[in-house]
Amino acid sequence: xxxxxxxxxxxxxxxxxxxxxxxxxxxxxxxxxxxxxxxxxxxxxxxxxxxxxxxxxxxxxxxxxxxxxxxxxxxxxxxxxxxxxxxxxxxxxxxxxxxxxxxxxxxxxxxxxxxxxxxxxxxxxxxxxxxxxxxxxxxxxxxxxxxxxxxxxxxxxxxxxxxxxxxxxxxxxxxxxxxxxxxxxxxxxxxxxxxxxxxxxxxxxxxxxxxxxxxxxxxxxxxxxxxxxxxxxxxxxxxxxxxxxxxxxxxxxxxxxxxxxxxxxxxxxxxxxxxxxxxxxxxxxxxxxxxxxxxxxxxxxxxxxxxxxxxxxxxxxxxxxxxxxxxxxxxxxxxxxxxxxxxxxxxxxxxxxxxxxxxxxxxxxxxxxxxxxxxxxxxxxxxxxxxxxxxxxxxxxxxxxxxxxxxxxxxxxxxxxxxxxxxxxxxxxxxxxxxxxxxxxx
Numbered sequence: 001x002x003x004x005x006x007x008x009x010x011x012x013x014x015x016x017x018x019x020x021x022x023x024x025x026x027x028x029x030x031x032x033x034x035x036x037x038x039x040x041x042x043x044x045x046x047x048x049x050x051x052x053x054x055x056x057x058x059x060x061x062x063x064x065x066x067x068x069x070x071x072x073x074x075x076x077x078x079x080x081x082x083x084x085x086x087x088x089x090x091x092x093x094x095x096x097x098x099x100x101x102x103x104x105x106x107x108x109x110x111x112x113x114x115x116x117x118x119x120x121x122x123x124x125x126x127x128x129x130x131x132x133x134x135x136x137x138x139x140x141x142x143x144x145x146x147x148x149x150x151x152x153x154x155x156x157x158x159x160x161x162x163x164x165x166x167x168x169x170x171x172x173x174x175x176x177x178x179x180x181x182x183x184x185x186x187x188x189x190x191x192x193x194x195x196x197x198x199x200x201x202x203x204x205x206x207x208x209x210x211x212x213x214x215x216x217x218x219x220x221x222x223x224x225x226x227x228x229x230x231x232x233x234x235x236x237x238x239x240x241x242x243x244x245x246x247x248x249x250x251x252x253x254x255x256x257x258x259x260x261x262x263x264x265x266x267x268x269x270x271x272x273x274x275x276x277x278x279x280x281x282x283x284x285x286x287x288x289x290x291x292x293x294x295x296x297x298x299x300x301x302x303x304x305x306x307x308x309x310x311x312x313x314x315x316x317x318x319x320x321x322x323x324x325x326x327x328x329x330x331x332x333x334x335x336x337x338x339x340x341x342x343x344x345x346x347x348x349x350x351x352x353x354x355x356x357x358x359x360x361x362x363x364x365x366x367x368x369x370x371x372x373x374x375x376x377x378x379x380x381x382x383x384x385x386x387x388x389x390x391x392x393x394x395x396x397x398x399x400x401x402x403x404x405x406x407x408x409x410x411x412x413x414x415x416x417x418x419x420x421x422x423x424x425x426x427x428x429x430x431x432x433x434x435x436x437x438x439x440x441x442x
Contacts, residue, residue, distance in 0.1 A: 046338035088154035200230035244303035308362035323386035
């Protein structure tokens, strides 16, 4: 072989080998579903909860839509204005079962004009709106209706067939005899709200969340004041009647989610209160409870629901997510990440708690808590495969990083020791600062 032949053969071999060296070694992470929908409150920094100072405003309140179904490194958010507030449970947004419309409640209005840096939480006024967005084109969400309701709505949920919306209200704002509204919904339009008698919520108690059952017109009503959950079934003329007994849970329940099969309800408990040092700033670790629906009958022949299990979480577990396969429960724990930087009690981290759930028995099993670098994470959503998790990050400890983020985690396990674990990845999508409520559209 002469030198020319040798060079030609060598070049051919390099050409064959190059694709091997250039192969894509990105780990698989295709977040399954149609899109993630979140809302951001741009009006306040997280520490405003403590010192009242709203800080510098970053843009305006928005709804963010992230089309998914591909590797998370390729995802981006599409945003449009949507007045909302972080001052409530992280259930300020809901999406219709067909994924076509998103509904957002306005707990507090946006900051007064000018957004001066010396504005305080007390400058915010109660909101009284529910907003409807068309998501037919998820890259261009559009406002199609803005409707007045009672003051200070805190949570929104839509029933299994998309025909009826439930909204709960803070008792200091509603100005009605009941802290609950039922609103008909059809063809992308809200009807007139009806305020049914709140049969299981005493006057002055806070109905912090009303959540629809996944297959029936049954509501779970979370009474934060009394630390209990009651159930009501829809009857004619948008009325409600009690459905079974009231179940006592633990201190300061915050929200509730039904398991996908509707057999159990999971509730997170913050352990906040007037008898807690700082009311919430020095709260102990929180918990989750599972309640089995229709567990039996009471002595008087009425239906009995039963408290089944509990598991400990990190501190202030505000967000709660259940995987679509029903096997995993995650809470997003604020810890004390939201305190002012000069407060010696601050934790320079937040955390997630992972627990497993037995679909048959309702038993919860705490796996571990997972600290991470983030501020005030209030919500999480599993993907449709139950193998990946999106977590909202309200803000960053590094003030040079603009906006908040949706961060991505995976469920992982050693094949030789298959206990599940949560692993934070390096992937995230930037959204407007103040992101706090989020749902997945499958």
